[in-house]
Structure formats: C-alpha cells, structure tokens
Amino acid sequence: MARVLVVEDDPISAKMIRDFLSAHGHPTVVATTGPEGVSSFVREEPDLMIVDVALPKKNGFEVCFEVKRTERGQRTPLLLMSAVYRDSDHAARYAQDDLRAQGYLVKPFDLRDLLARVEELVPAA
Amino acid sequence: MRVPAFAADVFAPGHRRKLWWGLWSGYGVAAAFLALAALGVTLGVVPFRWAYVALVGLKVATNSASWWALKRDRFVFETSSLNLVADVLAMTGAIYWTGGVLSPLLPIYAIEITVIALLTNLAVTVRAAGLVLVVYGAMVVATALGEIGRLPPPVALAGGVTPGYLVAHAAFTVFVLAAPTYFASRILVELRAKQRALERTNEALMEAGRNKSQFMANVTHELRTPIHGICGLTDLVETGIYGPVTEEQRDAQRSIKQSALSLLRMIDDLLELARADAGRLEPTVGPVDPREVVQASVDAVRWMRGTKDVELRVEIDDELPTVESDARYLKQIVLNLVTNAVKFTSEGGHVTVRARGEPGALVLEVEDDGPGIAEAERESIFDPFHQVDGSPEREYGGVGLGLALVARLADALGARVEVDSELGHGATFRVRLAAPR
Numbered sequence: 001m002a003r004v005l006v007v008e009d010d011p012i013s014a015k016m017i018r019d020f021l022s023a024h025g026h027p028t029v030v031a032t033t034g035p036e037g038v039s040s041f042v043r044e045e046p047d048l049m050i051v052d053v054a055l056p057k058k059n060g061f062e063v064c065f066e067v068k069r070t071e072r073g074q075r076t077p078l079l080l081m082s083a084v085y086r087d088s089d090h091a092a093r094y095a096q097d098d099l100r101a102q103g104y105l106v107k108p109f110d111l112r113d114l115l116a117r118v119e120e121l122v123p124a125a
Numbered sequence: 126m127r128v129p130a131f132a133a134d135v136f137a138p139g140h141r142r143k144l145w146w147g148l149w150s151g152y153g154v155a156a157a158f159l160a161l162a163a164l165g166v167t168l169g170v171v172p173f174r175w176a177y178v179a180l181v182g183l184k185v186a187t188n189s190a191s192w193w194a195l196k197r198d199r200f201v202f203e204t205s206s207l208n209l210v211a212d213v214l215a216m217t218g219a220i221y222w223t224g225g226v227l228s229p230l231l232p233i234y235a236i237e238i239t240v241i242a243l244l245t246n247l248a249v250t251v252r253a254a255g256l257v258l259v260v261y262g263a264m265v266v267a268t269a270l271g272e273i274g275r276l277p278p279p280v281a282l283a284g285g286v287t288p289g290y291l292v293a294h295a296a297f298t299v300f301v302l303a304a305p306t307y308f309a310s311r312i313l314v315e316l317r318a319k320q321r322a323l324e325r326t327n328e329a330l331m332e333a334g335r336n337k338s339q340f341m342a343n344v345t346h347e348l349r350t351p352i353h354g355i356c357g358l359t360d361l362v363e364t365g366i367y368g369p370v371t372e373e374q375r376d377a378q379r380s381i382k383q384s385a386l387s388l389l390r391m392i393d394d395l396l397e398l399a400r401a402d403a404g405r406l407e408p409t410v411g412p413v414d415p416r417e418v419v420q421a422s423v424d425a426v427r428w429m430r431g432t433k434d435v436e437l438r439v440e441i442d443d444e445l446p447t448v449e450s451d452a453r454y455l456k457q458i459v460l461n462l463v464t465n466a467v468k469f470t471s472e473g474g475h476v477t478v479r480a481r482g483e484p485g486a487l488v489l490e491v492e493d494d495g496p497g498i499a500e501a502e503r504e505s506i507f508d509p510f511h512q513v514d515g516s517p518e519r520e521y522g523g524v525g526l527g528l529a530l531v532a533r534l535a536d537a538l539g540a541r542v543e544v545d546s547e548l549g550h551g552a553t554f555r556v557r558l559a560a561p562r
Binding site: 010012013016017019020023054082083084107108109110111112 | 345346349350351352353354355356357358360361364366367385386389
C-alpha cells in the first residue's frame with residue numbers, strides 16, 4: 001500500500017487516477033492547484049506524488065522544485081505528467097535531470113503503466 | 126478596342142474612382158479657364174476671341190464623352206484618350222492665342238502632366254508628355270515658318286505691366302499653384318491612409334504569428350486533456366472497479382478507447398504539420414529497426430479497419446539494412462500511408478506493407494488496390510487538406526492531412542516519397558531511406 005498525492009486541476013483526470021489507484025490498494029488524495037499541492041505534501045506526507053505540469057497558480061515544475069528542496073521531498077518519488085506534447089523529450093529530460101523527478105508521463109498514458117511505475121517506485125507497497 | 130498593356134492598370138475596374146476624379150477636375154479646369162479668359166477680357170489684357178470659347182467647348186465636349194463612357198462602362202479607354210488629346214490641343218491653342226512662345230500660359234502643361242502622373246501611371250504620363258512636346262513643337266515650328274500668324278502676348282496687348290495685367294497675372298498664378306497642390310495633397314492623403322491600413326494589417330499579422338506558437342501549445346494541451354480522461358475512464362470501467370462488466374460492454378469500451386486514440390492521432394498529425402510548416406521539425410536520429418516500424422504501424426491500423434473487410438498483408442525481407450533515422454517519424458509516415466491505403470481500398474481489397482533492402486537503401490512500401498491516382502493529381506496529393514475529390518459529396522472522409530504530413534516528415538528525414546499508380550489499378554507509395562552499408 002502506497003499513499004499517493006495527485007496534483008491535477010482537471011477533475012476527470014484526477015478522479016480517474018484516484019479511483020484507479022485506490023481500487024488497486026493505494027489510497028489517493030487529490031490537490032487541484034500548485035500551492036495546494038505543496039501544502040498537501042507537507043500535511044499528508046504521501047509515499048508518492050503525481051503532479052500535472054499545467055497547474056493553476058504554480059506550475060508542476062515549480063511544485064516539483066519546491067518539494068524536492070525539502071528533506072522529505074528528496075525521499076518521496078515524484079512523477080510529472082503533461083498533455084503538452086511539444087518538446088516532450090526536452091521536458092522529460094528537464095524533469096528528470098534538473099528537477100530530480102522520477103519520471104515524466106505524456107498524457108494520455110495507459111493506467112496500467114502508471115500502476116507499474118507506482119509499484120516500482122514504492123516497493124514496500 | 127483592347128486597352129494596351131501599358132495602360133491596363135489605369136483602366137482596371139479598381140482604378141475607376143481616379144478616372145471619375147480626373148473627369149470632374151476636367152470640368153473644373155475648363156470652368157477656371159473660362160473665368161480666367163473672362164477676367165482677361167474684362168481687364169483689357171486679352172481681346173475677346175471666339176477661339177477661347179471654342180477651346181473650352183472642345184474640352185467640355187470630350188470630357189462629356191468620357192463621362193458618358195464611364196457611366197455606361199463602354200469605350201472608356203477610347204474617350205479618355207480623346208479627352209487627353211483634346212486637353213493638349215486646347216492648351217496649345219490657348220498658348221498660341223496668347224502669344225505662342227511668348228505666352229505666359231506655358232505652365233499649364235505642367236499642371237496637365239502633374240495631374241496625369243497622379244491619376245495614371247508612368248507609361249501613360251510619359252506618352253502624354255511626348256504628345257505635349259510634339260503638339261507644342263509643331264505650333265512653334267509652324268509659327269516660325271510663317272505657316273500660322275504670330276500673335277502678340279497679353280503683356281504687349283495691355284501695353285506693359287499695368288495694374289490690370291497684374292490682377293490677371295495674379296489670378297493665373299493662383300490657378301497654376303492651386304491645381305497641382307490640390308491634386309498632389311489629395312493623392313498623398315489617400316496614399317497615407319492606405320499605408321496606415323497596411324501597417325495595421327502588418328502588425329496584426331506579426332502579432333498573429335507570435336500568438337500562433339503559444340496557441341498551438343495551448344490547443345495541444347486542451348485537446349489532449351479530455352482524451353486522456355476518455356481513455357483513462359474507459360480503462361477503469363473495463364477493469365471492473367466500478368462494477369461488473371459484460372463482454373459486450375468490454376468490447377464497446379475498447380471501441381470508445383480506439384476512437385479516442387484515433388482522434389488523438391489526428392490532433393498529433395495536425396500539430397506535427399504545423400511544426401513542419403514553421404520549419405521546426407527536429408528528428409531524433411538513432412538506429413531504427415524497420416521490422417518494428419512496420420509492425421507497430423500495421424498493428425495500430427488493424428483495429429481501425431473496424432468491420433471493414435480489407436486484408437492487411439505484411440511482407441518483410443529477412444535481410445534488411447539498418448538505418449539511422451527517427452523511429453517515431455518513420456512510424457508516423459508508415460501509419461499514415463497504411464491508414465490512407467485502407468481508407469481508399471474497397472471491401473474485399475488488399476493492402477500490402479513491405480520492407481525490403483536495396484543497394485544502399487531501405488525501402489518501405491505500401492500498396493493498395495484502391496481507385497488509383499491520376500497523373501495530374503500526383504503532385505497535389507501532398508498539399509495539406511487536399512483530396513483528389515474535394516467535393517462535399519465525396520466518397521472518402523478525412524481531412525486530407527495524411528499525405529501532406531508524410532511528405533514533410535520524409536523531407537525532414539531526408540527520405541524520398543515516390544508514387545506509382547494507374548487510374549483504376551491501385552497505388553503504391555514508396556519511401557526510400559539511404560542506408561549506409
């Protein structure tokens with residue numbers, strides 16, 4: 001069991017990921033803006049974070065940067081996801097090399113792949 | 126009579142306003158001349174001559190012929206030319222009857238040429254100036270040879286620079302200065318308005334260009350996000366976490382997902398095309414396995430056939446050269462070619478996808494037994510949004526993006542796309558990639 005925090009402003013995408021991961025035994029909470037995502041991270045202390053890039057108020061890259069600056073954040077696997085298609089290779093490299101995120105998913109992705117990534121990143125689950 | 130090429134733009138429909146303007150100004154100038162003559166006669170500077178009335182009458186007559194022609198849009202060129210010739214004759218007459226080479230009226234030629242230059246084009250203006258030179262020269266020569274009588278200038282008739290002469294001279298000077306000034310400023314005002322409009326359009330275009338990139342990024346995001354939702358939720362329903370699912374429902378779920386993915390591919394194609402047209406295709410080159418490219422593309426197309434009975438055959442040579450290219454672009458090329466082939470092949474037909482080696486090249490080939498492409502269409506099928514039958518009642522759907530994208534992607538990869546086809550006997554699209562041995 002991994003406790004997952006999803007930061008996603010699109011309610012359908014958020015519901016979908018939450019329902020799917022919850023159904024597979026990973027209790028999931030949702031935050032819908034960048035700042036809310038950061039405060040949820042501090043409050044909930046999740047085992048893993050999934051962060052959309054295009055978020056209101058503070059984008060996913062900024063959220064990732066802030067989270068990874070904390071000591072707990074460095075221990076928490078973080079996956080970025082985005083539907084922005086352009087330069088996805090560049091964005092993936094930036095996310096992993098510069099922001100130290102554990103992965104970059106291009107929407108739409110297969111939920112089974114997401115589950116595999118989650119269970120690989122939180123082996124204790 | 127056909128309008129000669131040098132004057133074609135002057136008599137083009139968009140230029141009519143200037144012709145009308147020239148026409149009204151012709152009446153104005155005739156009236157001004159009549160007034161000047163009356164003033165001259167009243168002040169005793171020039172004697173009354175019926176010739177003055179005749180000259181103004183000539184101008185009014187030809188001007189009215191032009192008016193009649195413009196109104197009916199017939200013989201416009203002929204009457205306008207006649208009007209111009211009458212102008213030159215009338216002015217030369219006025220100069221002759223006010224003293225010939227000694228006449229103070231010589232500047233009126235300059236007015237005429239200025240007005241013609243502003244209202245017509247260079248070729249017409251040069252010809253008008255030539256006509257002035259010939260007619261004036263003829264008058265001067267005829268006077269010098271004694272063929273026509275020599276007449277005294279107004280200054281001699283008035284008996285020197287008298288107050289009356291000065292008043293007539295002042296009125297004439299005002300006329301000579303006012304007419305070109307008025308015309309030139311009117312034309313300049315109009316030109317400036319046009320220039321401002323062009324500048325505004327230009328600015329709007331530049332702004333639109335700047336916005337386009339941002340717009341594309343936004344569109345991508347906005348269009349992909351709901352598709353993500355559709356695909357994900359269909360997956361969820363299918364896995365049964367929202368309750369038991371029957372086999373038929375599961376089947377329908379898969380179809381929903383496939384449709385969403387096909388929509389996604391269309392969006393991706395459109396965006397890729399936009400990038401190509403902006404010159405921003407940047408292939409990521411690496412070793413490519415042609416088998417994987419063909420297989421992945423064919424697999425993606427298989428379900429797309431839906432219930433359409435088209436047989437998809439794959440023929441891959443055992444020995445294939447490896448190439449350095451962009452696997453994603455190659456897949457997009459083959460996928461589009463196969464999708465296209467399936468679309469244009471009727472029920473019971475075949476589509477064959479081949480990968481084979483040639484000396485120094487890898488050839489990917491997609492053959493169909495569809496309607497074929499006429500010789501004349503071979504080039505234009507690669508234009509965006511083009512379809513051989515573009516009519517609303519056309520037989521085949523789609524937006525006509527596929528081949529345009531194929532051409533651009535192939536271009537970015539340095540590959541060649543060839544088409545073999547005979548009308549009624551299918552078509553073969555061939556992509557040839559250079560392969561180092």
